[in-house]
Amino acid sequence: MSRLIVVSNRVSAPESKGRAPAGGLAVALSAALREYSGFWFGWSGQTSETFTGEIERRMVDDVTVVTVDLEEADVQEYYNGYANAALWPLFHYRIDLTAYDRSYGEGYERVNRRFAETLAPLIQSDDIIWVHDYHLIPLGRELRRLGVTNPIGFFLHIPWPAAQLITTLPRHRQLVGAMFAYDLVGFQTDEWLWAFESYVLGEAGGAWTVDGRLEAFGARLKASAFPIGLDVTTFRELAVSPVAARAHDRLEAHSLFRHLILGVDRLDYSKGLEERLLGFEQFLEDNPELRREVLYLQVAPTSRGDVEAYQDLRTRVDSLAGRINGAWADVDWTPIRLVHRNFRRDELAGMYRAARVCLVTPMRDGMNLVAKEYIAAQDPKDPGVLVLSRFAGAARQMTDAVIVNPYSREEMSEALKIALTMPLAERIRRWERLYEGVCATDVNVWRDSFVAALATAREPPLPLFPSAMTAILRAAESDPEERETQGLMQGLPCGALDSLYETPRSSSIRRPEARSPASVPIPKFEGA
Numbered sequence: 273m274s275r276l277i278v279v280s281n282r283v284s285a286p287e288s289k290g291r292a293p294a295g296g297l298a299v300a301l302s303a304a305l306r307e308y309s310g311f312w313f314g315w316s317g318q319t320s321e322t323f324t325g326e327i328e329r330r331m332v333d334d335v336t337v338v339t340v341d342l343e344e345a346d347v348q349e350y351y352n353g354y355a356n357a358a359l360w361p362l363f364h365y366r367i368d369l370t371a372y373d374r375s376y377g378e379g380y381e382r383v384n385r386r387f388a389e390t391l392a393p394l395i396q397s398d399d400i401i402w403v404h405d406y407h408l409i410p411l412g413r414e415l416r417r418l419g420v421t422n423p424i425g426f427f428l429h430i431p432w433p434a435a436q437l438i439t440t441l442p443r444h445r446q447l448v449g450a451m452f453a454y455d456l457v458g459f460q461t462d463e464w465l466w467a468f469e470s471y472v473l474g475e476a477g478g479a480w481t482v483d484g485r486l487e488a489f490g491a492r493l494k495a496s497a498f499p500i501g502l503d504v505t506t507f508r509e510l511a512v513s514p515v516a517a518r519a520h521d522r523l524e525a526h527s528l529f530r531h532l533i534l535g536v537d538r539l540d541y542s543k544g545l546e547e548r549l550l551g552f553e554q555f556l557e558d559n560p561e562l563r564r565e566v567l568y569l570q571v572a573p574t575s576r577g578d579v580e581a582y583q584d585l586r587t588r589v590d591s592l593a594g595r596i597n598g599a600w601a602d603v604d605w606t607p608i609r610l611v612h613r614n615f616r617r618d619e620l621a622g623m624y625r626a627a628r629v630c631l632v633t634p635m636r637d638g639m640n641l642v643a644k645e646y647i648a649a650q651d652p653k654d655p656g657v658l659v660l661s662r663f664a665g666a667a668r669q670m671t672d673a674v675i676v677n678p679y680s681r682e683e684m685s686e687a688l689k690i691a692l693t694m695p696l697a698e699r700i701r702r703w704e705r706l707y708e709g710v711c712a713t714d715v716n717v718w719r720d721s722f723v724a725a726l727a728t729a730r731e732p733p734l735p736l737f738p739s740a741m742t743a744i745l746r747a748a749e750s751d752p753e754e755r756e757t758q759g760l761m762q763g764l765p766c767g768a769l770d771s772l773y774e775t776p777r778s779s780s781i782r783r784p785e786a787r788s789p790a791s792v793p794i795p796k797f798e799g800a
Contacts, residue, residue: 274398275310276723279391281407283314283337302335304719311336313391319344325390340390342383349379352579355407358441363406363430364542364636367440369581377443381410388414395420400726405429412453425456425726427498430638432464435471448476452491455729458498458722460638460665465497494729498722499669501714502644511621511649519622531692533568534627536620536642538575539582539612544635544661544678545572545589551684553596556607558685562692564605573614624649628656629691632664633678639665647706655703657691669709672702
């Protein structure tokens with residue numbers, strides 16, 4: 273059996289199942305590496321005076337991790353600079369917050385080259401390499417330059433921006449072109465996949481092959497959607513653990529029998545915390561009869577605290593929560609509790625189970641595993657209600673949640689009222705469908721479907737299947753009569769070219785198959 277090598281910016285394997293952070297990448301990849309042999313490679317989180325390439329190898333909760341230190345300049349230019357000041361806001365449709373600097377791009381390329389030079393000697397001939405997220409887009413290209421011929425896949429955990437947005441990035445063609453060093457590129461949803469295809473076929477002048485691959489920049493790759501899932505069995509165990517029970521009971525006592533509304537998010541502008549607070553304030557104003565019946569707890573641990581945009585965000589969120597509390601609190605009731613710290617996963621599981629409503633309302637998100645964790649933690653006899661942003665990748669799977677537009681405070685207010693007043697029978701019905709879906713698309717399905725697709729991605733490619741427009745343009749170069757056809761095509765309506773395809777475009781894209789939810793058992797919680 274081939275080894276699986278996972279590569280990500282940070283190696284954050286949990287010290288134990290209960291102590292794992294809430295981040296989806298750490299949880300999902302740890303589960304993957306327990307199933308497959310191999311190791312997890314990435315930055316240690318530490319800096320050294322000069323880059324040496326020396327690695328540290330250790331075992332963490334049955335996962336082998338291999339780490340390397342970076343220079344301080346690497347961290348500032350690669351991590352704080354290009355990755356988090358340029359790509360992160362751009363990929364989350366916040367070009368107003370995007371900072372471009374040539375030194376950032378140089379640092380980004382340098383660190384990916386250093387990662388490749390450190391990793392390459394560790395790779396065996398039959399290894400499968402799985403690279404993760406926006407920090408490491410050029411890593412596949414750098415490994416190829418060093419002679420690595422193994423199957424290499426790339427998975428993007430965050431959204432892929434629309435073509436009109438990514439073209440605002442200097443050297444965007446070089447960035448996208450680097451992705452064609454991979455054999456397989458995965459996205460969270462069809463929406464992000466379509467945005468990538470739109471850039472490749474339009475901006476880059478790419479084409480399809482008859483087996484559904486994309487060709488551009490002199491290379492070919494497979495691209496597909498692989499929605500990330502939750503390690504459901506483990507999380508269900510955490511939800512009934514003693515630590516979870518204590519967290520549950522503590523919140524029950526603290527809320528004084530009020531309905532608990534819970535939010536769990538990193539302090540990030542993509543999570544919509546300001547808009548969520550304003551929507552909650554609108555709910556307080558619209559529903560005086562329910563006002564004192566609720567308590568809103570927002571867990572928002574600080575992240576990237578040395579980045580100015582995040583410092584400003586914390587100031588605004590703290591100020592807004594304080595203003596709302598000052599306007600609506602009474603001597604025996606404060607509507608909002610805002611906590612800037614991390615909690616253990618088993619503690620979070622108990623908090624989820626205590627919450628009547630969970631607000632997952634990002635402005636844009638690749639998937640968001642908090643929504644799936646909340647569903648997995650619920651008591652089947654008395655489940656809570658998930659309020660989910662239509663702009664989260666999870667909304668495309670979790671359609672039985674109360675779907676909301678987070679840009680509208682009135683819609684947020686209405687969604688909260690619907691969730692808080694929903695009859696028990698409807699809450700159970702919605703939860704059962706959501707839970708079945710979470711189980712049917714769990715982390716095992718995500719892992720196995722991606723690895724299986726990567727293992728076959730090196731099969732000999734079939735002939736090029738150009739788009740209809742590409743075929744016309746190429747023919748026009750050699751045939752004067754075709755130039756007239758080219759001119760006539762400019763007046764055709766959208767979709768008129770579809771009949772020129774021998775195979776419908778949608779049929780050339782192979783999606784991973786999910787297990788049927790019909791056979792998924794409903795968990796039984798004892799003493800919850």
